[in-house]
Amino acid sequence: MVLFSAPFRSSHFPMRWTLKLATILLTVCLLFPTATYGQADDGQEDLPIDPDSIYHLISPIAEQMTESREVPTRLSASAWQEDLDTLAAAMHRRIPYAEAALGKEKFTRRLDSLKRAIPGQTRDQRILSLMRLLNLPAPGTGHTGLRTSQRAIHWRALPLYPYWFADGVYVMSAADPDLIGSEVLAIGGTPIDSVYAALDPYVSADNRWNRQRAVESWPLQHLWVNPLRALGIVDQIDHIPVRIRTENGTVRDLSLKTMRPNSTSYVRFLTSDSTRKETPPELQWSPATRRAQDNNEPNYRISYRDSTDLLYLQFNAVLNASSDWSVSDLADSLRHLADTKPLEKVVVDLRTNNGGNAGLVEPLVEVLGSHPKIDQRGVLYTLISPITFSAAGIFAMELERRTKSLFAGEPSGFAPNIWGEFAPVLLPNSKITVLLSYAYKLEGMPDTPRTYLAPDLHVPLTSNQHFSNIDSTMIAVRSHEPVPLDTTALDAAVQERFTGTYRLSPVHIAQVTETKGGLHFRMRKGPEPFIDTDLYPLSPTRMATDVSDAFLERTAGQQGLTLAWKDTTYALTPANPDAPSPIQKILAGRLEEGAEELRTALDAGVMLGSDFTEVPFRDLMEESLPRWPDSLSKRERAQRALPYKKLAVELAPMSWRVHAELAQAYKVLGRPDDALQALQSVRDLYPPRYEDMLEFLGFEEKATQEEW
Secondary structure, eight states: OOOOOOTTOOOOOHHHHHHHHHHHHHHHHHHOOTTTOOTTTTOOOOSOOOGGGGGHHHHHHHHHHTTTOOSSOOOOOOHHHHHHHHHHHHHHHHOHHHHHHOHHHHHHHHHHHHHHHHGOOHHHHHHHHHHHHOOOTTTOOOTBBBSSSSTTTTBOOOSEEEEEEEEEEEEEESSSSGGTTTTTEEEEEEEHEEEEEEEEGGOOSHHHHHHHHHHHHHSSOBBBBBBHHTTTSOSSSSSEEEEOOOOOSEEEEEEOOOOOTTHHHHHHHHHGGGGGGGOOOEEEGOHHHHHHHHOOSEEEEEETTTTTEEEEEEEBSSOSSSTTHHHHHHHHHHHHHHHSSSOOEEEOOTTTTOBBBBBGGGGHHHHHHHHHHTTTTTTEEEEEEETTOTHHHHHHHHHHHHHHHHESSSSSSSSSEEEEEEEEEEETTOOOOEEEEEEEHHHHHHTTTOSSSOOEEEOOEEEEHHHOOOOOHHHHHHHHOOOOOOOOOHHHHHHHOOOEEEEETTTEEEEEEEEEEEEEEEEETTTTEEEEEEEEEEETTTOSSSSEEEEEEEOOOOSSEEETTTTTTEEEEOTTTOOOHHHHHHHHHHHHHHHHHHHHHHHHHHHOOOHTTTTTOOOTTHHHHHHOOTTHHHHHHHHHHHHHHHHHHOOOOTTTHHHHHHHHHHHHTOOOHHHHHHHHHHHHHHHHHHHHHHHHHOOOOOHHHHOO
16 A cells, blocks of 8 residues: 555555454444344344444445445446446546556447446446456556445455465355365355456456455455356355365365345454464464454564574554554664674565555665665565565565565565555446556666566465464575675776766666775665665676666676666666756756656656655645755745645646645645635545545635535
């Protein structure tokens, strides 16, 4: 989940909070078993609250969008077609990569094909049509999609959670705990791998590894059964035939009664210890356990073992644990331990981390990449899995480019370049909420063909490792000794030929400098480093880096350098060593000059990323820049920041955040009409944030409505 800083933070609802709130519901059920308000429509247990209010907990954004509107149970074919048209128009208006992902003609053909099929489809098949349109094949688009845990969809779920291991699909939790550990062979007579394949076209994902997890459903852990019927895998949805192979090898055919999310039995399934086998805390390393169990684990924890000099950071969510135990505090603790303890290995475990607030990770990256006892090849390791996603992926990419970390585990669930920061859209007829991502995070190389981060030590997770509590990835890390690089000495003349300033793109400037008798390569992406690595001469023309499979090369007669990274080459052309990047020009007060360079890059089709089009301008009103005297009043700061805010709106028109920041500047300057106009864009782009901004800026709702 790609998030930024408060007060305008996206409303991703992490699974851990879903389950914690569900636990509260269950507690209420147990304390007040007779306080019912009606029976769930599937005949399951009464709830002590309005059943639909559970959806406020498991899908708060969708409930904010519907605002308790009645959800229709039947819609005409023309109404569904209108929703498809609304969705297509929103995709064109809100997400800049929709046509680029498919091509304009292919996108139009897909839309027309889906609309023609609507009259002959069931309701569930029509929902799948919406999901099919949202499934864009471009890497990194997993934040755009349709979250299926919402009242307007109200699908049933199997009473078990499957997980796709390297050796098959196994039950991780179940209403019947005796099923846990069984291999799922088939559903409705269809082999389980074919079930996943049938669902694949309808789930949005960053890459193929993330897609397996998406099929298993987000944010709750089970397979929905309505799509299985819609695709002809099962005939009905009350009881589902499932074939399993038990732990003793017996093949059994079951008929599993399904559940609805607004039922007590469903809440019990999510929260009761009886629906999962008791496992020791040490098993929390497994991505499968992490997603299957009630997540009461902290966002992060540190352990140090004197016997092995192992410093281990289990980083479960990129979120501050509390106001007095923040990610920045965590970084300070790591630095203190590194200062005072001997270190043989340092392990950062991201295998269970599916996101949070990416704006929090810089202190961690800084300490891991700068401490001499940590940032050594063969000392620092980062563990990843297909669960590693979004903000956790951004953190991993920062570590790849700016530290000597080696990566271990399985391929990542994130793509190096990520579309994040979604905005919700309410479809007018079905009342279904879809999420469209609009902010591009350029964490990999521009136009990289990579769709995932491949581990240096590939250790596939098998069911036996999980159920036997054997962390094979940690075993591999503990015993791993990297092969020393066979380097050669360079004379001063050769080193001088490498040193200099180079440009990769309109916004990426690289420098090769001499340091400690060697060479250092540093590429900037604006003020912050993009790549920061030592160079190791393999020959007079080829340099290895701390980034796996990334080399710097220079051939005879070549003026620039070539960056060869995982079978892809990037040309680095000589540049003026004093030439600042466009962002550096903007932050130095040369606004129009830097802005024109960004406009030129965008017009040329360069994907700049939100680092250039959104983030650098958002905090200028409250933050003091070196050229702005501390004596400036809030109004004077707002006046100086206003051109930056306008530029951010120009460069990132699909970001509700920059419109909100512009409204804030206008309000401080005593220009309420302009502030309200900027807020209209917030309402159009992200309706739930509109009321938040009204309150934040001190506008009265009634007066504002009259303005509209």
